[in-house]
Amino acid sequence: MLDFSFTPSQEEYRQALRELAREELLPRYAEGDAGTYPTEQILRINAFAEEFWRGREDEWDLIACGITAEEIARGDFNCVLPSLGRPYQSQLFSDFSEAQHARWTEELASGREMIALAITEPQAGSDMAQLAARAERSGDGWVIDGVKSSVSFLDAGVFYVFARSDPASSGWQGISGFLVPRDTPGLSSEPFEDLGCRAIRRGVLRLEGVRVPEDAMVGPPGTAFQRISRFFDVNRAIIGLKCTGAALQSVAETIEYTRKREAFGQPLTANQGITFPLAEGVTYLDHARLGCYRVLWMRQNGIPCRHEGAMVKWWAPKTAADVIHKCLTLHGHVGYSNQLPIEQRLRDVIGWQIGDGAEEVMKLLVARELMTGVATS
Ligand SMILES: Cc1cc2nc3c(=O)[nH]c(=O)nc-3n(C[C@H](O)[C@H](O)[C@H](O)COP(=O)(O)OP(=O)(O)OC[C@H]3O[C@@H](n4cnc5c(N)ncnc54)[C@H](O)[C@@H]3O)c2cc1C
Known part of the structure; x- marks a missing residue:
């Protein structure tokens, strides 16, 4: 039986997050563009979620993480990934040993610490x-x-580093993942100047003779690739939802603006040339977000979701970028300035047309499953 509704708790959570995003995150979104990591906001979101789900932990599932991605992105796109909570982290940390959990999980779940994926x-x-x-x-x-x-x-505070641990292996085999704390001797880094997502520094990480103990390895040797691929299936839906959330917020702002703004003696919204692109944008976004939630639901129910994850990863960020671009131009000259958050959202979302797998590579994944009969057209 199909059921497109959130549970009552999820609906309550969604409403509460929407308010938090509007009241506390959106007013500070531009701070991140100047390079400030939103620590305070991330701690606040994680504390809120922990409190909200206390006593009903069994309802804190991947769908709820999707809601977090979508709603938080409406306020501050760059707060999303470190605020997704335990069900999301359990996907990435599924092979952590007891000692690795004891060292990192609480710190990461609260937002006090960050983990970086170095692949x-x-x-x-x-x-x-x-x-x-x-x-x-x-x-x-x-x-x-x-x-x-x-x-x-x-x-x-910790890098999840992928390296070939079996010298005789090639391709996808023989690659292992290691948890490397940032204060480990031999690590150094160099940031990029990015177009967007400037709150989260991205760049080069050098490892020169970096010594780690045996128990730094995550999961069995040589299996990092298979494990991260499984995580990516879910992460792609999360990325899709954060992009569609940012775009839907831009649409809401554009509706408000074009209703008030007058040209040629009437509000802009008197023109179908204005309202139709918004109607089309919302249609595309609605389908994209449903596709993302379907992926989360599939994983939650133990159903393979490789090509479904790849489909939403190329479709949702692209759709979101197109819609935000349209929202920007519908604001006229002011949309092009940093007086409004739209241009920052566009720059932020574009990064995720590439990050975690670019469009063409996602199509390769879908095509591969189509050609082998795993996906049906
Ligand atoms: C915002 C952002 C955040 C990121 N964060 C991380 C991170 O935390 N950790 C990390 O390890 N990496 C990260 N990345 C890197 C990201 O995963 C890679 O950029 C991505 O996998 C593409 O690799 P590439 O940039 O080397 O492009 P390339 O592999 O050089 O590809 C260049 C272009 O060619 C296309 N292409 C490649 N092969 C084919 C083909 N066979 N057919 C058709 N087209 C093809 C690609 O789709 C792409 O458009 C991030 C990237 C961005 C933009």
Whole structure:
């Protein structure tokens, strides 16, 4: 039986987050554009969610994390990833050992600490299997050498570093993930100047003779790739929802503006040339967000969702960027300035047309499953 409604608790959570986003996050969104990490806001969101779900933890599921992504992005796009809560983190941390959980999970769940995923390299992006970073056995631990590029959360307390631990392996095999605390000797970083998402520093991470103990490895040796792919299926829906949330907020602001703004003796909204693009935008966004929630529902119910995740990852950020772009131009000259949050949202969302897998690579995934009969057209 199909059921498109949120549960009563999820609906209550959604309303409360929408208000929090409007009252507390949106007024401070521009601070992040100047490079300030929104620590206070992230702590506030995580504390709110912990309190809200206390006593009803079984209802705090991936759908609720999707709601967080969508609603928080309406206020501050850059607060989303560190505020998604335990059900989301359990996807990324599913193979953490007890000691790794004890060291990191509470800190990360509260937002007091950040984790950065260090997979991409200067010569290995979409084709991750080409990564060149190496982890070599040394005594009872590992020594890691390599250069990572495009690492978001460059100021994180811990880096989740992917490196080839089996020298005889090639391609997707033999790659392991290691938790490397930022104060480990041999680590250094260099930030990029980004178009958007400036609150979250992204850049190069260098690992030179970085020594970590045996228990820094996450999960069994050589399996990092398979495990992260499973996480990406879900993360792609979360990214889709944060992009559609930012776009839906832009549409709401555009409706308000075009209702009041007059040209040629009448409100802008008297013209279908104004209202139709908004109607079209909301239609596209609604379908994109439903697709994202479907992915979360599939994972929640143990159903494979690889191509469904890839579909929403290329469709939702692209749709969101197109709609925000339209909202910007419907505001006329003022939309192009930083007096309004729309231009910042556009710059922020564009990053996620690339991050976590660019459009063409998502289509490759969908096409592969179509050609092998896993996906049906
Ligand atoms: C905002 C942002 C945040 C990010 N955060 C992180 C992070 O935290 N950690 C991390 O490790 N990485 C991160 N990345 C990196 C991101 O995952 C990579 O940028 C992405 O996987 C693409 O790799 P690439 O940039 O090297 O592009 P390339 O692989 O060089 O691809 C360039 C272009 O060619 C296309 N292309 C590639 N192969 C094919 C093909 N076979 N057919 C058709 N087209 C193709 C791609 O789609 C893309 O458009 C982030 C990137 C961004 C923009």
